[in-house]
Amino acid sequence: MHKKMAFSFPDEVLEHVFSFIQSDKDRNAVSMVCKSWYEIERWCRRKVFVGNCYAVSPRMVIRRFPEFRSIELKGKPHFADFNLVPDGWGGYVFPWIAEMAGAYPWLEEIRLKRMVVTDESLELIAKSFKNFKVLVLSSCEGFSTDGLAAIAASCKNLKELDLRDCEVDDLSAHWLSHFPETYASLVSLNISCLGSDEVSFSALERLVGRCTNLKTLRLNRAVPLDKIANILRHAPQLVEFGTGTYTADVRPDVYSDLAGAFSSCKELKSLSGFWDVVPDYLPAIYPVCSKLTSLNLSYATIQSPDLIKLVSHCPNLQRLLVLDYIEDSGLEVLASSCKDLQEIRVFPSDPFGAEPNVSLTEQGLVAVSLGCPKLQSVLYFCRRMSNEALVTIARNRPNFTRFRLCIIEPKTADYLTLEPLDVGFGAIVQYCKDLRRLSLSGLLTDRVFEYIGTYAKKLEMLSVAFAGDSDLGLHHVLSGCESLRKLEIRDCPFGDKALLANAAKLETMRSLWMSSCAVSFAACKLLGQKMPRLNVEVIDERGPPDTRPENCPVEKLYIYRSIAGPRFDMPPFVWTMDEDSGLRLS
């Protein structure tokens, strides 16, 4: 019999207690208490999260967690979203699928972000996991509608198929028809990224009609407005809906059809889509506006008056994504109508224009921050900012957890005083004690980093561009931000000193990205030699770094901790700095 300490519980009891612990962080903490808890926990972990697919190997995961049902993997660094990571860098999911196919025939859920997913991978998923239920591909690429057809045809228990922000090769619109006629278990379908000029409407309608549990349906731009009414009538139980193109010749019969269909959807809480909006058709959604908690109008090119009208109908809005057409005036109305607002994202309608095309300034952000007491998360693109505004915002809204400000022209100073925006961002980190994510922009010196290092103790992710004066800036962040996990930097004068001096810090973080900075090849080699548990990847499209002087800065640098050692799937323009020779060619 087991020798048990007087105050310990039998394994089954512990396992039962652990089953209530879902959060990954907590699970990790539980596993560190003692050896027996580590053992119990690893056998009963059902959901595995791997924040960097190269930090650990599939085999290691499988060895430690023999019974998981759900896996989430992330691949490329965040700056890949803005084309800073050259194609071919990596992030292939196939090796993971291949290993899991053998070990986990009962796998149910796969969630991937910024990974390369081939049709081969999708076909392998379809073939290997008989009880497969959830496939969420976020910002992934490398697959076509053929792969989707395989999933549709084979996964009899599929509940969720979500392709948000993916790049899909549209070979055939008929993949939807591969869902068998008997298949009716779909709960969530997001195909908003598909570009196909044809969508098999009849297949879509039939699918929607027979899946009576469908709660989320996000269509792609190709679905015309006059098809929406029919689809909605087949699925009045929808909670989340994304339209296709929201434009058509204005016809009263189409309008009343649409309005009627929307009013029959009593559960609708979230709307999106709205490509190419014709304002005359917007009032069709008024019947559902009072219940809406989430509204994505970020592709809707309608002007402020129409946006104001719409937003005034949505008093329960918690999340709004919108273009800067809303202007300061619209944001003021938002601030007074939507007191439950928690998240706002304002995107630029003309990001490359030299002159502002809309009247959206820092005032809009101030208005929303002052007016919406629950506001926690901001993504805001604008063309001017002042320290005064930022300090006001920080003082009035200390509950920010995510604050991302993008002043479109790099190195833009405070427009009132012409000073750097150090003090403004300093106020943000000083007052917002729970800030987890911050993106900086505008004219910034090393001082802002001093503020960040001093105050931003809960900061987990920091994005920096065109800022700082010297290595001191980077040093402040690396030495001060205790909770820092991800740091991404571009076009800043940060070099070797701060990086090398804070080498140990890098092992406590998930990753560091630096591009167009001043880190020399020699420093990269040194770091690679001295830190065996870091993968130091030099990404340089000018050719092998040893064909240039050692003190020459590298183009891009990606450092991440890993227990899997250097990877071997790198393209010719990526080198891992190794312990042995300081250079390993791929």
Added chain:
Amino acid sequence: MEVGRKMANMLGTEHDLNFKETELCLGLPGGIAVVAAGNETESSSSPKTNGKRGFSETVDLKLNLQSKESTMDLNKNLDDNGSKEKSGSAKDPAKPPAKAQVVGWPPVRSYRKNIMANQKNSSEESGNSGAALVKVSMDGAPYLRKVDLKMYKSYQELSDALAKMFSSFTMGNYGPQGMIDFMNESKLMDLLNSSDYVPSYEDKDGDWMLVGDVPWQMFVHSCKRLRIMKGSEAIGLATFNDIKKNYILYFQHQEQWRNARAEPKNKILELSKRLGGSLLIGIYAKRRIMGTSL
């Protein structure tokens, strides 16, 4: 902007003094046990003293010299980036220069950029807004690349960029206009036979064309994706597409004359590749002689 920068520099130098005082050195791990299974071998009694060795002991680099140089290199880098991306800058000194597009800035996803650009272009704006990102594949290369066609002003610039990306690839001589002279068949054949690889592109109609057949701006607007293929394969592409637009096409395969337009494009290209010139000649000759229905 200038004032701000001056001030920033002043602040920088103040802090520089402090910086030297803290004596930054290589900070090796030690002190706090991080992972349960970890076995740190580096000795260091406390986090505070972590890494406080003399920098020169651990690092061989001549840092002072290097930092100057690296700043210079950085500026050079930024300048290079700037000039590379200044493809759309206006020549007129009176107007403010059109915005030089920095890669990945502002941080807006390509999908959103392309949608905004399309909507702007429909309101007859100058073509300097947005991006024209297209995928580039090369036969035999295991991965795709992406290029923004708006970054380049001519076929030559595109050719240079592609050459850098795919180092074994060369584009043939495009002549003074930068366009392929399709009317001169022997010149065309020279081009295709001289290069190992030629670039082809898929246009808005879904047809695969040889790069260089239309003026540059028209190409930028109609190109959906690029494929760098072997010269020998491209021969079928050149003549086939050129002819396709001008004649009713029939081809003979397995003793039957078939209407080319009714067959899937891939199939015909496949056949033309396999059967080579003889198939195409069949098409060329037949023209309208064979009649309109089969």
